[in-house]
Amino acid sequence: MKNRIILTVITVLALLPAIPLFLILFQLLKEGLSSLSLDFFLHLPAPPGEPGGGIANALVGTLIIVGLAVLIGVPVSILAGIYLSEYGRHGKLSETIRVCADVLQGVPSIVIGIVAYAWVVKPMGHFSALSGSVALALMMIPVVVRTTEEVLRLVPDILREAALALGVPYWRTVLKVVLPTGMVGVSTGILIAVARIAGETAPLLFTAFGNQFLTLNPLEPMSALPLVIFNYAMSPYEDWWRQAWGASLVLVFMVLGLNIVSRILARKIAGEK
Amino acid sequence: MKVPYPIFRTEDLCAYYGDFMAIKHVTVSIPEHQVTAVMGPSGCGKTTFIRCLNRLHELLPGARITGKIYLRDEDILELDPIIVRRRVGMVFQRPNPFPTMTIYENVLAGYKLLGIRLKREEADRIVEDALRKAALWDEVKDVLHRRGTFLSGGQQQRLCIARALAVNPEVLLMDEPTSALDPKATLQIENLIVELKNTVTIVIVTHNMPQAGRISDYTAFFYMGELIEFGPTAEVFTNPKDPRTEEYLTGKFS
Numbered sequence: 001m002k003n004r005i006i007l008t009v010i011t012v013l014a015l016l017p018a019i020p021l022f023l024i025l026f027q028l029l030k031e032g033l034s035s036l037s038l039d040f041f042l043h044l045p046a047p048p049g050e051p052g053g054g055i056a057n058a059l060v061g062t063l064i065i066v067g068l069a070v071l072i073g074v075p076v077s078i079l080a081g082i083y084l085s086e087y088g089r090h091g092k093l094s095e096t097i098r099v100c101a102d103v104l105q106g107v108p109s110i111v112i113g114i115v116a117y118a119w120v121v122k123p124m125g126h127f128s129a130l131s132g133s134v135a136l137a138l139m140m141i142p143v144v145v146r147t148t149e150e151v152l153r154l155v156p157d158i159l160r161e162a163a164l165a166l167g168v169p170y171w172r173t174v175l176k177v178v179l180p181t182g183m184v185g186v187s188t189g190i191l192i193a194v195a196r197i198a199g200e201t202a203p204l205l206f207t208a209f210g211n212q213f214l215t216l217n218p219l220e221p222m223s224a225l226p227l228v229i230f231n232y233a234m235s236p237y238e239d240w241w242r243q244a245w246g247a248s249l250v251l252v253f254m255v256l257g258l259n260i261v262s263r264i265l266a267r268k269i270a271g272e273k
Numbered sequence: 274m275k276v277p278y279p280i281f282r283t284e285d286l287c288a289y290y291g292d293f294m295a296i297k298h299v300t301v302s303i304p305e306h307q308v309t310a311v312m313g314p315s316g317c318g319k320t321t322f323i324r325c326l327n328r329l330h331e332l333l334p335g336a337r338i339t340g341k342i343y344l345r346d347e348d349i350l351e352l353d354p355i356i357v358r359r360r361v362g363m364v365f366q367r368p369n370p371f372p373t374m375t376i377y378e379n380v381l382a383g384y385k386l387l388g389i390r391l392k393r394e395e396a397d398r399i400v401e402d403a404l405r406k407a408a409l410w411d412e413v414k415d416v417l418h419r420r421g422t423f424l425s426g427g428q429q430q431r432l433c434i435a436r437a438l439a440v441n442p443e444v445l446l447m448d449e450p451t452s453a454l455d456p457k458a459t460l461q462i463e464n465l466i467v468e469l470k471n472t473v474t475i476v477i478v479t480h481n482m483p484q485a486g487r488i489s490d491y492t493a494f495f496y497m498g499e500l501i502e503f504g505p506t507a508e509v510f511t512n513p514k515d516p517r518t519e520e521y522l523t524g525k526f527s
Contacts, residue, residue: 158367164329166387177373177386
């Protein structure tokens with residue numbers, strides 16, 4: 001009897017953390033669903049105060065800014081992860097890199113934004129998507145470095161030895177055996193990092209800045225979903241508030257989708273073991 | 274009795290893990306085209322010994338080797354380890370086919386991983402040849418383009434043997450190759466080893482005394498890092514010179 005009571009209490013308490021997620025999804029669907037239409041995805045924003053318009057520029061902008069961040073951040077991160085796992089596993093340099101990555105991960109995103117402003121926006125003289133990508137790349141690097149390291153460490157040593165015993169040099173063993181064997185895990189890490197940065201707003205406020213028009217040029221200011229949500233929610237127009245909810249709904253489902261895909265990949269790795 | 278040419282010859286070979294001396298002053302000649310069994314109790318240094326012969330030992334942090342190891346009169350410690358490992362193949366305790374590669378690619382791994390390009394016909398010929406030598410061809414010839422990891426443990430181990438043979442090594446080192454396999458798969462590998470000695474010299478670490486008796490021509494007996502007995506297997510087994518060998522063979526310790 002006592003067992004039963006405690007089990008019930010614990011089950012109820014365990015469900016508590018799941019409740020906010022469902023409340024958020026409920027709120028987003030309630031407020032945002034009415035904004036969703038084909039036009040919302042395909043049209044540019046209407047002039048202030050006028051009804052209608054869409055977030056096509058922000059969707060394209062998010063894809064470009066995040067895509068560029070991946071191009072900047074991922075190669076560096078994978079190389080660093082390879083170094084940590086395959087070369088200096090126990091060295092002092094590795095320990096330093098690990099600590100730096102952990103600290104970088106803890107730097108508030110607004111600070112990252114200011115730094116990207118100083119590094120890219122100031123010298124260029126204007127806001128740009130590129131500066132936003134640099135800020136987001138800084139945010140994803142520590143995540144990808146550490147997951148790459150952890151995943152590559154899981155690659156069994158007997159595979160490295162198998163390659164080495166065939167007379168394969170170490171660097172080729174790393175690139176052609178270790179990395180491909182851990183590739184699914186590395187991709188999972190990248191997806192998790194992308195999901196994390198796709199919704200970041202603070203680093204974009206004074207880098208990508210936002211743009212009412214569609215642009216594909218990464219050297220110009222560019223819109224992104226979080227920026228649209230921020231700007232529209234702060235506006236005095238009721239129609240924009242509604243669209244901010246719509247954009248939030250789109251953003252959350254994007255991130256949710258990325259999370260689900262990365263979970264499926266992670267399960268695939270677990271299944272192969 | 275004609276004494277075979279010694280393909281491997283060590284002189285005062287010592288191997289260390291940091292300060293620990295795992296192999297102590299071993300001087301031995303390993304005859305060509307024979308199967309040499311390396312035996313001894315756990316921790317006696319038998320695996321370390323064969324890992325010196327293809328210079329895998331020195332990859333571990335803190336590990337080093339002193340002395341001389343001659344492969345056909347060339348000191349391998351003076352050679353590029355990459356070249357040594359091309360000439361001295363290895364099969365490990367647990368089958369370790371590359372999980373991202375097909376059976377076909379696994380056999381060619383010794384070429385592909387080095388970036389050596391082969392013509393289609395040549396690649397096909399090497400794969401068939403190596404798989405036939407490893408007595409695996411008939412079982413896998415229709416599934417060459419499936420992953421090697423789908424095979425049974427015994428088949429995977431023969432795939433690893435094929436992979437090692439594909440680059441035409443002069444010596445094949447085997448580190449307890451059957452210890453992870455069932456009796457049937459073990460028997461297949463034993464038969465294979467006896468056949469292979471016509472093309473390649475085999476040095477096999479084994480824990481299994483009957484196995485050493487069945488397949489080996491020579492036996493090296495290690496104890497606490499020292500080579501205490503070496504000779505034709507029949508002699509070592511029936512008339513051991515060192516009391517420690519006799520004690521091991523009669524099961525006094527293991």
